[in-house]
Amino acid sequence: MSQTASRSRVLPGFGLTLGVTLSYLSLVVLIPLSAVFFRSFSLSLDDFIRAVTAPRVLASYKLSFGMALLAAAINTFFGLLLAWTLVRYRFPGKKIVDALVDLPFALPTAVAGIALTALYAGNGWLGRYLEPLGIKVAFGPLGVLVALVFIGLPFVVRTVQPVLEDLEIELEEAATSLGAHRWQTFNHVIRPVLQPALMTGFALAFARAVGEYGSVIFIAGNIPMVSEITPLMIISKLEQFDYAGATAIASVMLVMSFLLLLAINLLQARQGRRNERRA
Numbered sequence: 311m312s313q314t315a316s317r318s319r320v321l322p323g324f325g326l327t328l329g330v331t332l333s334y335l336s337l338v339v340l341i342p343l344s345a346v347f348f349r350s351f352s353l354s355l356d357d358f359i360r361a362v363t364a365p366r367v368l369a370s371y372k373l374s375f376g377m378a379l380l381a382a383a384i385n386t387f388f389g390l391l392l393a394w395t396l397v398r399y400r401f402p403g404k405k406i407v408d409a410l411v412d413l414p415f416a417l418p419t420a421v422a423g424i425a426l427t428a429l430y431a432g433n434g435w436l437g438r439y440l441e442p443l444g445i446k447v448a449f450g451p452l453g454v455l456v457a458l459v460f461i462g463l464p465f466v467v468r469t470v471q472p473v474l475e476d477l478e479i480e481l482e483e484a485a486t487s488l489g490a491h492r493w494q495t496f497n498h499v500i501r502p503v504l505q506p507a508l509m510t511g512f513a514l515a516f517a518r519a520v521g522e523y524g525s526v527i528f529i530a531g532n533i534p535m536v537s538e539i540t541p542l543m544i545i546s547k548l549e550q551f552d553y554a555g556a557t558a559i560a561s562v563m564l565v566m567s568f569l570l571l572l573a574i575n576l577l578q579a580r581q582g583r584r585n586e587r588r589a
Contacts, residue, residue, distance in 0.1 A: 346564060349557035361558040366534055367543055373451060374540040375566065378519035381458035385515045386508055389466025396467075397474040411468070414461045419524025426457055427529045449531030454539065457526045458519040465518060466511035473507040502584075509578040513571055520567050 350358060361367070395401075396408055414422065430437045430447035437448055447453050477500065485495040523541040530537040540563050547556035 343564065346557050346560050350554060350561045352554045353558055357554075358558050361555045362562045366538060367540070367559055369535045370538045370540040370543045371563075371566070373454060373537065374520060374563075375570075377451065377454045377458055378516050379570075381455055381462055381519050382512045382516035384455075384459050385462045385466045386512045389463055389511060389515075390470055390504070390508065392463075393467045393470040393474055397471060411464050414464050419461070419522065420528070422460060423457060423525035423528030426453070426460060426525065430456065430529065448529050449533070449537065451530075451537055453529035453531070454526055454537060457529050458522060461522055461525055462515035462519050465514035466508070469511035469514065470504060470507045473504055477503055502581075505581045506578050509574055509581065513574045513578075516574070517567065517571060520563070 353361065392411065396404065396411075427448055428434050430440070430453060432438065432441050432448070434448070440447060445452075447456055481499050482495050485499045490498070521541065523539070523545070526539055527542055530539065530542075532538055532542055540559065544556045544559050544563075547553075547559065
């Protein structure tokens with residue numbers, strides 16, 4: 311009893327802790343985001359709808375959110391494979407590969423964009439071989455996807471890797487001894503444990519991709535109705551001193567991102583409850 315009481319006194323009381331937490335959250339997150347909405351209220355309803363439903367803006371929504379979801383899905387699959395390889399196998403250069411995973415974290419986004427453009431441009435190391443085959447990466451939607459995959463991969467790997475390290479191999483051996491083949495072992499033993507981490511990694515990679523700007527603008531080409539991302543549309547509005555229009559687009563982007571992340575978190579919570587019932 312005394313040990314429990316001493317633990318509860320390590321931090322201040324619940325009221326003070328909650329107050330500090332909410333104040334800090336409001337100062338850092340809620341107040342700046344609220345300013346976006348309040349700024350957009352300077353527009354009339356018709357002007358707001360006109361600003362957020364312009365053809366170029368709608369095309370940018372489709373590109374930004376579509377490519378962000380696709381990049382997050384690709385990173386979830388290959389991030390799991392990479393994390394599995396790093397945890398379960400020993401091979402020469404493993405430490406180097408493990409360190410390279412974090413490179414997109416540390417690399418400035420502009421440097422990443424320039425490097426990818428130099429690699430996939432028509433005269434680049436890979437682009438010179440891909441474009442004759444009809445595969446145009448740089449200065450198109452595919453270039454946006456490549457950039458978003460590059461910057462989002464570490465989020466999945468670093469989310470899944472600790473869970474894999476804590477996963478007991480004895481569970482897989484027990485399933486194998488009971489006659490389960492590899493797919494059954496993965497689907498019924500490994501996947502339920504990894505599912506919450508995979509969904510978290512997916513959500514983080516998606517959130518990072520939706521707001522990415524620096525690396526994308528170099529490789530995308532920024533062609534209207536083709537490869538313009540929504541953050542670029544916001545920057546363009548700001549350069550034209552159309553602050554209300556910029557905040558209107560930003561508010562729509564914010565709401566859409568919040569709803570998608572909320573749906574992912576609800577699915578994650580539902581999967582967690584399923585795992586608890588199975589346990």
